[in-house]
């Protein structure tokens with residue numbers, strides 16, 4: 001069985017995390033082994049980097065370098081081995097988040113991000129070179145004003161969650177640009193709908209790709 005890599009994206013407050021477990025259960029019901037993981041994070045080293053990125057003040061380049069360092073470790077230690085074993089990897093955020101948050105939100109150079117993406121996710125088997133990307137990215141698209149309302153009633157905000165709504169408008173726009181550039185990999189989920197409707201949309205998007213019956 002070949003491995004399957006699915007990422008979940010969206011601005012803070014879009015509600016993606018609650019649907020990851022539901023999708024994991026759907027795959028387990030098919031007899032698949034599922035790895036649930038997240039970025040930044042997923043390995044002991046990457047979790048240490050996550051704590052720094054989410055809590056310490058730093059410039060956009062430092063942030064980008066740290067999330068890509070975390071990603072490198074995560075890919076090497078966890079994601080690639082799981083895919084090689086034929087498992088389903090469900091990852092709460094991946095590189096699109098860097099293009100959205102550091103690129104869109106912080107205004108960091110997208111060309112530099114593309115170079116880092118090539119370095120960190122490059123697969124070179126001699127005959128061909130490619131970039132490791134998710135097979136499918138579920139983008140939970142929500143109006144930033146609505147997301148801010150949801151966040152206001154939730155936990156104590158971290159460094160990103162306490163950003164103003166304009167920051168999230170730029171992040172959301174950058175997600176849209178990523179989807180426009182790589183339409184085959186993305187499925188846009190209307191995240192303003194009820195939890196049940198969003199859950200159904202997630203399953204449908206995965207079925208549409210032929211990954212679930």
Ligand code: TMP
Pocket residue numbers: 012038039040054067092093094095097098099101102160161
């Ligand atoms: P989470 O709260 O969904 O776990 O995500 C952690 C935060 O880190 C979220 O606000 C988005 C941010 N982030 C980046 O800024 N760049 C990245 O590359 C990733 C993966 C997350």
